[in-house]
């Protein structure tokens with residue numbers, strides 16, 4: 587028989603532990619968690635995607651759900667490589683990223699897409715699955731974030747496949763008397779589910795600094811997303827680095843291809859510089875940067891053949907998203 591005490595101990599899953607420590611059964615759930623955390627600190631093991639990077643360790647799952655290990659608490663996001671970026675920027679009030687509301691399906695549907703500085707991949711995956719990208723590649727220089735993005739991708743693929751399977755199930759068929767409308771809704775839902783499954787199959791993540799990655803094949807993508815990344819490239823690599831980023835983007839885009847750009851405003855540079863200097867980075871003085879965000883439309887048109895097509899603004903009801911989204915088109 588399953589007693590309450592047994593149930594409680596069953597609910598704490600121990601990853602990869604062949605021999606649970608003696609006396610574990612008599613400890614409360616809280617005590618077991620504390621003990622695992624202490625052992626985690628002693629062992630200095632690393633958690634990677636719910637598995638241990640460095641050999642056997644029973645602590646991974648419990649610790650990864652608890653407070654962040656000291657290393658990640660000290661993490662200085664000097665490239666904008668925030669952990670929990672979406673929690674921080676979205677706060678508690680949004681179910682999804684408000685930028686998705688202003689994105690247009692036609693920017694991504696059946697197109698080869700690239701997301702530069704994809705972070706944990708949440709926007710990348712939502713864009714690919716919802717709008718049906720022909721392919722999607724997310725690139726980020728932070729290994730921890732790319733690992734999380736890969737985990738999210740696995741989860742999304744599983745969920746999308748399950749949704750599709752559920753729609754094929756007889757219980758999803760129409761009720762007597764509602765056949766016509768239900769069949770129409772059902773086939774639309776199936777189309778949406780098939781689109782998501784296909785797009786997620788063609789989605790990948792790559793670790794690397796976009797400026798250092800092997801040069802993109804000319805004309806290899808139809809849409810590039812570059813959201814809240816330019817400031818970090820600009821601060822680390824100066825005007826030359828930002829110019830190099832756009833040279834690569836323009837080279838990667840097919841003729842007529844789109845760049846969806848969310849540049850951070852100049853007023854946000856100062857606080858970022860403070861943070862980077864506190865983290866011990868030597869940076870060029872801010873006033874040595876000439877390529878200001880407000881000048882990008884003219885610069886991109888003149889230097890890179892990228893013409894401003896539209897300007898979108900996320901609603902004022904979404905604080906933290908008051909940056910314009912600029913859509914550029916590469917000359918055909």
Ligand SMILES: C[S@@+](CC[C@H](N)C(=O)[O-])C[C@H]1O[C@@H](n2cnc3c(N)ncnc32)[C@H](O)[C@@H]1O
Nearest residue numbers: 665666667703705726727728795796813814818
């Ligand atoms: C502020 S976050 C924006 C994340 C995401 N684009 C969004 O808007 O939701 C900036 C991201 O760009 C990444 N990043 C910064 N410089 C990069 C570079 N040179 N190459 C690739 N990724 C970069 C950071 O690691 C971070 O995840």
